[in-house]
Amino acid sequence: MTEPDNSALIKQVPFVDYLVLGEEPYLISNECNQCQARYFDRRNACARCFGDQFTKVKVASSGVVTSFTIVEMGPVPYVSAVVDCDGTPVRCTLIGVDPTPEKVQLGMSVELTTYSMGEDSEGTEAIAFGFTSAR
Known part of the structure; x- marks a missing residue:
């Protein structure tokens, strides 16, 4: 039996620890076992109840825009948003969405997407996440 040639496969790494x-x-979050508050960063204590036990939980991959701003700095304007994913707020960039007030609306349905941030000298690709308009 011949082993497949995997030399052409690109190694990918998540840009943030909470992207799987x-x-x-x-996305995965750290949920407080006491009050169910969710955090993407590692915590020693919950900011809401001061509990110190957390469980990793999967975050819904779709949601609705609850807040946004159109950022004009940088080479092109882009949309920075907060998406409510079934009760978990996620700060993100909206991908593939025209950055105009006519196209971005509070309550618009979005879904998780990933994209390449680039490669290092060894060809390892850094993968980031954002949200795009739901189909």
Whole structure:
């Protein structure tokens, strides 16, 4: 039996620790066992109840825009938003969305997407996440 040639496969790494790559990427958060508050960064204590026990939980991959701003700095304007993913607020960039007030609306349905941030000298690709208009 011949082993497949995997030399052409690109190694990918998530840009943030809470992005899980795969066929259907998703985000994970640290949920307080006491009050169910969710955080993407590691915590020693919950900011809401001061609990110190956390469980990693999968975050919904779709949601609605609850807040946004159109950022005019940089080479092109882009949309920075907060998306409510079934009760978990996610700060993100909206990808593939025209950055105009006519196209971005509070309450618009969006879904998780990933994209390449670039490669290092060894060909390892950094993968980031954002949200795009739901189909």
